[in-house]
Amino acid sequence: MRKPIVFAAILFAAIAFPFVAPGAEYAIDVVFLILLYGTMSAGWNIVGGFAGQVSFGHAAFLGIGAYTTGILAQHSVPLPVAFLVSGSLAAIFSLLIGIPCFRLTGPYFSIATIGIGEATRLIALNWNGLTGGASGITLSVTLPIVTQYFLALGLCAVVVLATIWIQRSRFGFALAAVRADPDAAETLGVNTTIAKTQALFVSAFILGCAGSIYALHYLFISPDSVFGFSTAIALVIMPIIGGLGTVTGPLIGAVIYTAIREQLEANFQNLDLLAFGLLLMAIVLYEPKGVLGAYQRFANRKKRVASTPAAAPR
Amino acid sequence: MSDVILSGRGLTKRFGGLVAVREVDIDVPRGEIFGLIGPNGAGKSTLFRLVAGIMAPSAGTVMFDGHPLTKKSPAAICVDGVVATHQIVRPFRTMSVLDNVTIGAFFGRRPQPKGREHARAIATEVLERCGIADRAQKPARELNLAGQKRLEIARALATDPKVILLDEVLAGLNPTETDRTLDLIRSIRAGGTTIVMVEHNLRAVRGLCSHLMVLVEGRKVAEGLPDAVLADPTVIAAYLGTSVHA
Numbered sequence: 386m387r388k389p390i391v392f393a394a395i396l397f398a399a400i401a402f403p404f405v406a407p408g409a410e411y412a413i414d415v416v417f418l419i420l421l422y423g424t425m426s427a428g429w430n431i432v433g434g435f436a437g438q439v440s441f442g443h444a445a446f447l448g449i450g451a452y453t454t455g456i457l458a459q460h461s462v463p464l465p466v467a468f469l470v471s472g473s474l475a476a477i478f479s480l481l482i483g484i485p486c487f488r489l490t491g492p493y494f495s496i497a498t499i500g501i502g503e504a505t506r507l508i509a510l511n512w513n514g515l516t517g518g519a520s521g522i523t524l525s526v527t528l529p530i531v532t533q534y535f536l537a538l539g540l541c542a543v544v545v546l547a548t549i550w551i552q553r554s555r556f557g558f559a560l561a562a563v564r565a566d567p568d569a570a571e572t573l574g575v576n577t578t579i580a581k582t583q584a585l586f587v588s589a590f591i592l593g594c595a596g597s598i599y600a601l602h603y604l605f606i607s608p609d610s611v612f613g614f615s616t617a618i619a620l621v622i623m624p625i626i627g628g629l630g631t632v633t634g635p636l637i638g639a640v641i642y643t644a645i646r647e648q649l650e651a652n653f654q655n656l657d658l659l660a661f662g663l664l665l666m667a668i669v670l671y672e673p674k675g676v677l678g679a680y681q682r683f684a685n686r687k688k689r690v691a692s693t694p695a696a697a698p699r
Numbered sequence: 700m701s702d703v704i705l706s707g708r709g710l711t712k713r714f715g716g717l718v719a720v721r722e723v724d725i726d727v728p729r730g731e732i733f734g735l736i737g738p739n740g741a742g743k744s745t746l747f748r749l750v751a752g753i754m755a756p757s758a759g760t761v762m763f764d765g766h767p768l769t770k771k772s773p774a775a776i777c778v779d780g781v782v783a784t785h786q787i788v789r790p791f792r793t794m795s796v797l798d799n800v801t802i803g804a805f806f807g808r809r810p811q812p813k814g815r816e817h818a819r820a821i822a823t824e825v826l827e828r829c830g831i832a833d834r835a836q837k838p839a840r841e842l843n844l845a846g847q848k849r850l851e852i853a854r855a856l857a858t859d860p861k862v863i864l865l866d867e868v869l870a871g872l873n874p875t876e877t878d879r880t881l882d883l884i885r886s887i888r889a890g891g892t893t894i895v896m897v898e899h900n901l902r903a904v905r906g907l908c909s910h911l912m913v914l915v916e917g918r919k920v921a922e923g924l925p926d927a928v929l930a931d932p933t934v935i936a937a938y939l940g941t942s943v944h945a
Contacts, residue, residue, distance in 0.1 A: 553815050555805045562802045565791035572753065572785070574777035574806030574858050 392545070399538050403531045413530055415647070420537040421598055423639035426623035427544045427632075428591030433621065434630035435551060436584040437564030442482070442498030444617035445505040446475040446589040450596025451611045452509060455522035458600075464526065468536075468597045475593025476586050483582040490567065499617075506612035521607030528601050536598055541636075544591055548632045560584055564630070592620075615658055619646075622661050625668055628677030637676050704729040704893050705750065705781065705862050710759035712745050719745040721917040722759070727862070727910075732884065732894045734908035734925070736901065738937055742917040743897045744786060744866060750895065751783035751864045752776040763862070780808045780861035784854075784868060786897075788847040790839035796850055797835040800825055800857045807858025822857055829853040829883060845876040852883065856892075863887065865896040869903055881907055901938075905929060913937070 399416070406412050425447065433439050450471035457467035486497045509516045516522065528536075551557040559580040562570035567577045600606050610616070623642045628634025645664075649657045672679050705727040712720040720742045727733045727750075737743050748754035750761055752768050761768045768776050776782075791799050800822035804812055812818040826832040829849045834842060839850060848868050855863055865884070869877050881903060888894055898904045904911065904925065911928040913921040915937045921928045928934060 555811070555815075555818070558798070558802050558805050558815075558818075561794065561798070562791060565794060566789055568773075569785065569789040569791065570802070571773040572751075572777060572783055573803045573854060574774050574782075574808070575802065576772070576774040 396542060403534055410530060413534055415643070417530065417534045417537055417602070419640055419643050420534070420541045421595060421602070422619070422623060422643050423636040424537065424541045424544050424598075425592060425595045425620055426627070426635035426639045426642075427541070427548055428588050428595065429620040430624040430629065430631075430635040431548065431551065431560075431588040431591075432581075432584045434624050434635070435548075435557065435560040435564065436581055437560075437630075438487075438581055438584075439495045439621065440498040440585075441495055441614075441617050441621060442500070442502035442505075443588070443592055443620045444612050444614070445482075445502050446479065446592035447596040447599065447616060447620075448505055448509060448606075448608075448611035449475045449478055450593030451600040451606045452516055452522065452596075453593070454597040454600040455524055455606050456515065458524050458526050459522065464528070464601070468594060471597035472590045472594035475596065476590035479585045479589030480582065483585045487578055487581045487585075502612065502614065502617050506608050506614075509608040509612050516608070519608065521605060521610075522600075524600060524604040524606075526601065526604075533598065533602050536601075540591070540594055540598065545632060545636070547587065547591075552632065556580070556583065561630075618658070618661065622665055624675075625665060626675055628675035631677050634675055634677045641676070702729050703727065705761070705763050705895070707746075707750055707756075707761045708759055710746065710749050710761070711757050712742075712749060712754065713757045719917055720749065720756075720914075723914070723917075723919050725750065725912065725919075727893060727895055729893055730888070730891065731909040732888050732896065732907055734904045734911045735895065735897045735914065736899075736904060736911060737914035740916075741914040741937075743914050745917075746914060747783070747864060747866055747895070747897045751781065753783060774806070777807055777858055777860075780859075781864070782807065782855040782858050782860040782862070783864040784851045784866055786866040786870075788844070788851050790842070790847055790850050790854075792840040793838055795836050796831060796839050796842065797822055797826065799839050799850055800853050803854040803857030808861070809859035825853050825857045828886065829856065830879065844871050845873075845880075848872065848880070849883070852880075852887075856887065860892055862893045862895065865894060867897055867899060869898060869900050877903060901929065 402416060403413055429440065429443050453471040453474050454467045457470060458464065482501050486494055486501065489497050510519055559575045562573065562575050563577045563580050570577050596611060599611065619642060623638035624635040625638065626641050627636065627638030645660065646657055649660055668675060703726045707723065707725040710720055710723045710725070711718065723746060735743050735747065749756045752761065752771055752773055756769065763779060763781055768781065797819065801818045804818040804821040812821060823832060823835065826835055829852060831846055831849050831853065834846060839847065842850060852865065852868060869880060872880060884894060884907060908925055911923065911925045912919060913928060913934050920933045920937065921931045
């Protein structure tokens with residue numbers, strides 16, 4: 386029963402943070418970005434981690450969310466409405482791509498999602514009347530950073546609670562079975578197509594909401610920023626850094642990713658894809674379970690040293 | 700003669716030019732242990748997959764309790780109450796033995812359990828029946844072959860099937876393990892579940908099955924009570940390797 390206390394403590398600290406550091410706009414901005422990327426990372430993890438369906442096309446959902454908010458804001462639609470519509474449209478879109486893509490498995494699914502991501506980027510680039518084409522959309526609303534911060538914090542908390550619930554529920558068992566062996570899962574009565582489609586639906590809704598916050602933060606969106614391949618890659622890298630299919634892994638991954646990216650942007654522009662590519666290779670080769678896996682191994686070793694040899698490992 | 704729970708009519712399966720199963724009719728009596736035997740390459744496993752709905756037949760239909768199964772997904776068939784084990788064991792390797800069986804309890808035919816603890820309780824009960832409750836917390840990959848074969852049966856049982864299809868569950872087991880598995884199969888039948896088993900071990904089949912069917916080169920060559928079937932000259936010829944080509 387230690388975990389809920391830790392969760393509550395972190396949540397409390399995150400709520401208190403903007404009040405403790407009211408002048409430090411930059412610090413609030415950094416934590417906001419971590420929360421936003423953590424949300425996207427945890428959202429991707431529902432499909433990529435829990436269900437084991439590695440998607441390189443999740444930028445599409447982020448982009449749909451961002452563009453929906455951008456376009457609705459131009460027409461002075463109230464922001465809360467725009468926020469919810471953004472998530473919903475992304476979720477509905479997920480059904481359209483889930484039905485064909487989930488006929489494919491493993492690497493074939495992943496390759497198909499690359500196509501989906503690129504297709505949405507090209508549509509955003511060429512549908513001038515709706516999206517403004519290559520010149521993108523500039524939003525003329527202003528939302529105080531503290532409001533943005535709490536929006537991101539709220540969404541992030543919802544996602545974390547959702548993943549905790551998924552892990553313990555019948556739905557989570559279905560996803561775990563799909564990840565482990567889809568054929569065996571089917572013979573045991575798990576409708577794998579429905580399970581995967583549901584996971585993608587939830588994941589897309591979260592990414593759509595995150596896209597809405599993204600638009601409200603940057604106030605400028607273009608096809609290359611939200612639909613870009615580097616965004617899609619970031620969504621894959623973060624959960625892998627932290628630990629796939631876990632609750633906290635994607636958040637840890639988001640912290641590391643954001644920290645590295647901030648440094649690279651400040652000092653070595655355009656090196657980010659190279660750096661993350663190398664990092665990804667290192668993780669896949671040496672620590673496939675990410676930071677959490679490394680931590681667990683370390684903790685187990687300490688436990689083994691502490692306990693007498695006679696004590697049976699659990 | 701009791702009524703038929705699972706039946707196939709004119710089942711045929713072609714793989715390119717090869718006809719693995721040729722116009723086979725099969726009737727599985729309710730509540731019995733039905734054995735499907737034949738030499739290597741006779742099409743037993745293919746017929747098994749057709750009946751289990753894992754594979755679609757090239758021609759023919761499968762009926763379960765009066766409803767066609769032929770067009771349904773394996774998941775839907777399992778929910779209806781027909782479940783199959785895999786010849787080559789396929790546990791969810793990284794999951795615990797208990798979680799493996801919990802998935803069977805969560806899905807399958809039984810009314811949906813009320814939450815994880817309920818499903819786990821059902822799974823624990825099944826593990827006890829199958830004699831692997833002591834290894835419940837181990838990752839499935841750490842079980843030996845006999846353990847994994849039991850897990851395969853336990854997972855299927857947890858779905859609360861009306862018919863359970865066992866594909867060579869005795870293969871690779873030593874005599875003690877074989878006897879324990881035979882006891883388990885008898886207890887499953889005593890619980891009211893119909894069993895269809897594909898098997899190589901004729902001695903085990905003779906003592907266990909109430910009904911036998913023999914396939915040779917994709918055709919049914921004999922069917923009936925075990926002693927009569929195993930005394931049939933065609934069957935003996937097939938097993939001794941004499942060609943039965945017409």
